[in-house]
Amino acid sequence: MPLNSPTPAASLPNAEESHHPWVSGARNHPLPFMGRALSWLALGLVILALALSENFLVFHTLVELFTVGVAVSMAIVANTTYPLSRNAFFLAIGNGYFWVGAIDLLHTLSYAGMGLIGKGDANLATQLWVSARLLEALVLVSSFAFLHRSPRSSWLLAGYGSVAMAQLALIWAGTFPVAFDPVEGLTTFKVSAEFVVITLIVIAGLLIYFNRRFIDPIIRKLVWAALAFTVIAELFFVGYESVDDALNATGHVAKFISYFMLVMALTRTSLTNPVAMMRRDAGIYEAIPEATMIVSRDGVVIHGNSAARAAGAGGPYVQPGSLAGLDVHTLFHDPATPSGKCAACQALRRGDSEYQGDLHFADGRWFHWSLAPFSVPTDDTDPTEPFVHVIFDITWRKEQKSIAERNERQLHRLIRELAEGVLVVDHEGLVRFANPTAQRLLDRSQDRLIGHPLGIPLDVRSDTEMELFGASATMHNVIARSVEIEWHGDQATLLSLTDITEHKRSERRLRLAGAVFDNTSEGIIVTDPQNRIVRINHAFTEITGYDEATVLGQDPRILSSGRHDPDYFQAMWKALAEEGSWRGEIWNRRKDGDVFPAWLAISSVHDDDSGEVYHVGVFSDISKLKESEARLAHLAHYDPLTELPNRLLFHAHLSQSLQRAQRSKNLVALLYLDLDRFKNINDSLGHPAGDQLLREVARRLRTSLRGDDMVARLGGDEFGIVLEGLNHADGALRVVRTIQKALSEAVVLEGHQTVPQMSIGVSFYPQDGIDQDTLIRNADAALYRAKSAGRNRVELYTEEMTESATSRMTMESAIHQALKDREFLLYFQPQVDMRDGRILGCEALIRWRKSTGELVRPDEFIPIAEESGLIEPLTNWVIDEATAHAIRWRDSGLELPLLAINIAARNITNPNFHDRIAAVIASAGVPFDKIEVEITESGLMTDPTAAGLNLKALSELGVKVAIDDFGTGYSSLDYIKHFDVNRLKIDQSFVRDIPGATDDEALVRAVIALAEGLGVSVIAEGVETVEQRRFLTEAGCIEAQGYFYSPPVPADEFAALLKTGFITPAKTAPSA
Template identity: 40%
Template sequence: MKTRSVLVKILAVIVIAFGLSAAAVLVLAHRQVQDIIDWSQSKEYGERIAGMLGILDQHYQRLLLTQREEVYRQDFQDMALKALSAAYFHPEELSVQPCIIDADGNPLLHPGKDPLHQALPLHLVTAAQVFEQTFSTATEEQAWAIFQTYAPWGWRVGYIVPLPVKYAMVRDLDQGLAITMLGTIFLAGCVLTLIIRRQLRPVSELTRASLAIAEGRFDLPIQIDGKDEIALLAKQFDRMRTSIHETMAELQSSQAATERERKFLKDLIDAIPDLIFFKDPNSVYIGCNRAFAEGFIGLPPGEIIGRTDLDFIRDRELATLFREKDRETMALGATRVNDEWITLSNGRRILIETAKTPFYHVDGSLGGLIGVSRDVTERRRNEEQLRHLATHDELTGLANRTLLQDRLEQSVHYANRSGRVVAVLLLDLDRFNVINDSLGHDFGDKLLCLLAQRLQQVVREADTVARLGGDEFAVLLAEVADSEDVGMVAAKILEHVAEPLWVDNREVLLTASLGISLYPQDSKDAVTLIRNADLAMYRAKKDGRNSFSFYDPEMNLRVQETLELETDLRQALDREEFLLHYQPKVDLASGAVIGCEALVRWRHPRRGLVPPNDFIPLAEETGLIVPLGAWVLREACRQARRWKEAELPPVSVAVNLSARQFRQGDLPELVADVLAETGLDPHLLDLELTESMVMDNPVKAGRAMLDLKKLGVSLSLDDFGTGYSSLNYLRRFPVDCLKIDRSFIRDVVDDPSGASVVTSVISIAHNLGMAAVAEGVENEDQLRFLASCGCDTYQGYFFSKPIPAEEFVALLQRETLPAGE
């Protein structure tokens, strides 16, 4: 099957070939006809000329017969012309008339005479034979002439025929052929045009579609039916339109998303308070955020783009430095951070931290740099303050533990070369917590600041005074000639500490305990020297306070023993190594056992039975006293419940509470849970609190005791008389019993003042509606004295030491018990 394009080409070739063929036929026909006309005209006019010559010859022969040629020539010639005119000259019939010219070239017979014969070529006029030729007349008309000479008279006889007349038939034929050819070509052109228009309609459709695409309209589908090349092209073109449409839609969507992202990034950058800017490789600004433009430079962003630092910064040297930093950053190809001090227009100097990072185009070429600047003046000030705080005490401004250790290491290093002594003096104020509790922490802080100033005044400038925390201070004596000098400095320090201090118009007297360790005798490293001084300071406290003590290597042995004991103590509860002993409480009037006090004992797997004084303080210090106290409470209640179920005489059980237990807010809940768990009657549980425990915070202690009393338990105030009791608070506390400390009972027989104290405590207890219980009764004289004073109950080794539960059961089963007299 031929395609449209091939058909159009064939049709075009046919039309062109037809046109050329028609033209060739026309030309050939024209030439053939013209040749025929030339031959026929020559023959026709030749015959006419022959006829005319015949007439002339007749008259000439007749003239010869007269034998008077010279006389009658003219006459015979005239007769000949008349005969010729009559025979051949018919103006109404002929469009071409004969022509006779004499020997001189004058026309003898011609309708127009001069106009034509004068234009005859000379050789034609003088020709002696038949001759024909085409020539131009005076009016530029083309004519054809045929002549023959009549020799006797020298006349030229012939015809002059205008070419249009001669070729009239050719012209008519040419016109007909031309009209026919043009008509044929016109018809062929019309047919071809229709065919071409039909064939080119798909091309027009494609052209329309391409123009629409060029105008950005992709919604016009291309619909061309068929299976030829143009139809296939149209289908591909329509697929291309659809693809371009989809691509353009995606591109527009992508451009919209890009624009949204660009706007988001611009808004985001403008929202950042830091100064953000962009520069090209020549350090010319190509963009910035609002903080940089308006907040820092003071110009709109549009007026900054295209300019450099030299246009904004008055300090030319600083601007040049910025440009140099830009070049270095771009040459390095990595982020650089620089700090520069800048003076603002208001005269204020600020520290600017700038991070500059080069960026690159997709092709890898350098695009410029991105800079982020921020005012770090305050941060630098804070950093310096933090660095100071990292090495100094915030309250007093003294060196802290970190700086002390650093300077101690330096001093040890120098002393190692000089051979001199370095001393660490650790100072802890005696009973400073009493001042804090009674006068408040603000008062205590002011007192510590005054003491810090006083300590700095005592030592040399080369020495270091540090506060390690709380009321603990340290003094570093950098280089001392002899260890005896250290003792003199320590005594001087204690002497100055003991001098009165005035805070808020209140005079305060302080004492301190001071421990000393020396380099190189006690240790050669800083950490150990401080630790050894701390051990020596605790020795000074045990020795009576307000004194100093040098480090002794035996202290380390005791510390190691304490650490081992602490480790074992943490595991003792899980290993069930604790047990309770019970010391009976005896009624002085009847001598009956009315209760007992539960005392914890530790059965160590290696040490055996560890005395309470060896592990109770350690448990208090480490916080283990809380879980241990809870175990004691639960085990004592469980044991009392078992005694009641064994139908033994009802006895109450007293449990000592620790300060940590009492300060925790969940003590009433713990007691309630234990009572519910063990099923013990609350009136059989007696909780013993120390005097210092409740006076630490009387208001909070009173609320806790009320909550405990609501449970139905009894409350006893242990070690009464050893602290600083307030009788005003005491009468408000829901206490059932006052326990007289064993230190007063020990001297009642030999010391009248001790006896007076015991008598007073018993009297106070009875006056407040409380029972009085004496602790530590060891002989009969003490028992008689207590009985004489009206004491209600006693306990001590005179009756029984603390015993296991089994022995206590046996004791209860006795029928007769010793009574006081």
């Protein structure tokens, strides 16, 4: 194969580029194109001027024949170039203008002086003119319907033709309105039609503007110019008095220019731009660095790019610069492989839609090849379409893979010879590899290891000592460690075992030898005259962590903590030299690096035989005494439940972090975290479970942070985190994701599994604040947004949150003030019997009219009242006000209806609520059975126990209970059995689309059937039409409220309705 040199491995870019039909594929400079066009336009205008100077009829005929020719040319060009340009917009214009040209031809032939049609009837010519202009305007506007479609040309031609034929039929039938009167001139119809045309042309121009991003700028300007000249022409055509006056002539000149502009636009979009696109695509194809060819199904090269020609230039059959007609197998495939067995050639013959593979040549080289079908955008489909064949050298890649495989084999041999045991265990816990040392330590052959469970812990991230017992009663002490790896494409664990059996045996012998000396709880150390340790006791080992084998022969300085300066030890040695003893407090370091305080007494001991001086030190660990002192300080700065820093220490740390960030110019992230629905866990599982959850969350937060980060419990279920040393906000977001992942694992609390969820608010120093108070306030605002947006979310602080918080606080303050200023009032919506319109009761609805007269919608203040807790005093006010109105109605002689009052979740779960409402009703003198409390399903389930006690107490007094918005909350109906419910309210969302919405119809029938089965009444909310009333009554629901009967009205208007006792839709005011 004459591939001269390897080319880099790369994939062939797709040579076919998708364009919107209006968008130019190549940005040609417009000046040459516009210059030539304007020259032709000038020549045409000169010819028209000469004709006009000689004879108006000749001028008119030239203009009209030009426009007819343009219209027919547009149809021909648009249809013939459509497979290439795919411009459905101009295809629609071309087919439509064909019929415009046809009518314009009839208009020309019928014009005064021609006498070929209609014997020069000016009205006929004008009617044909109006018909053509109306069709032209219709074509321009309707063409935009095909902006994103690909219609059939025949359908467009037939559609516009039917419109044209219909107009001609009306004209020849004499039913088309008169357009020109010999005496009066232009008729009102003709003038009006011209203005209709102008209006449609303007609409077409606006459509171009709204779709301008899809349109080539030059084409857009040309079409706009054509439309503008059409409008100018129409304006001249509404004012002429005779068919040959100056206005008519000027209008025809404008029409001439308009059609000329359309020809220019059509030429650019259908001819100039597609040719430029082909040139560009050919350039892309030539620039592809891989050998790329168009190949027929039988393996004959149709064309090859420059890379293919260069790669095949060394072949015996290749002429310079051409590959066409040559066999692709001979040129580019392995000559040692017959074409009948060549995978690439077989794929070509099969016509696989997509195929690729590697070719290994006899000379050792490797090439990667791929095939993809190649098609030209035409209306016809060629079943034998050619293929794009790409091939490039991958020899280097294959060599590198071979090297990697060889290295892997060498590594395996090395592992087998290691003195350490090495095992690979897959994610199912089965052994996949074990070297000989591992087999010896486990006392198991390879057959008993591979494919079998290991039987020892795998999650040993740091060095862990363990004992391994073999089948033959052997035991080995090992240090085990593990790491996660990828093994043959799957996740696995690499476990290493270091044999420390002999080391452990030595340790046991030393401990046995020192048992006699270990008879005191204080540590004892003996040094020789060279200040080397010659003896220690067991207590020394327990206190310092150093065993005898480690410290014998060592200088006692191994215990040095580094906390004492040289003067300290000089004083010690001076006392020993002068007095023979020294005692005092000293800080030592244990073997594990832990520094601890000790009380040390050193005495000098003289050897009478040798005269040498030994030293004996006796010391005790006084860490507990120090810890007791430190514990008092710890309690002041740490949370006793979670052992996290408390708010006091958190604020101090945050202040220091901001100071460091100011010096280092780094970011600091402040995270405020709050457990979602923690109160539900406390209430349902108890406080011990809540404490357990807090401890577990604290542990997970602590392990999710970096070394310098800080997490604190700020109180309750709220935590704070400070992240410093950040270069970018992404660092904080990575920590947040780590926290979320850590919290995503379930926690078992009192036998129940729960997944902790936290809402997190984040603010950054310095962009969200440069002092801790501002950062805390902004992080808290972000936390509030996370809570409000659905919980278990992360929100970064924005200024909008401050504005939202300010707005919320303003609304809370306004609600407070409105309660004091008595700005709230009650409206009442009647509840009626749909069979006869009899008023059965009413629902009390709160409204807020400010002192300025402005009405505040309930959906603006009710949610904030619920969040802030103000809903409770608001509900109490509604109860007081509603019962007061009921007494006034009774005192005026009206029969009291059933009065429904909405009760908030905070009220119904208040243990004292039933006592308060009972006292209010009794004090007002309203019969208890005339009061109905409405509570939503979600409100009931906030605290089912407390809600149930309140409802039971109220039911025993005679107060009725209704479930509001039934069906929109909890899907379980179990609560209906446990609460004394008298009535179900079908939510208006189910009523709105009935009849017609089958799902809603089924739900409504199900609620009615459920109510009937439970022996409770049912009422429909939001009834607004006769059809809704009919459906509900036929389904078995006879009670309703809604705008069909009456909107919510003030108390005095409801009293007027109550006097009549009935409401019919005919008496209902329009909905407000």
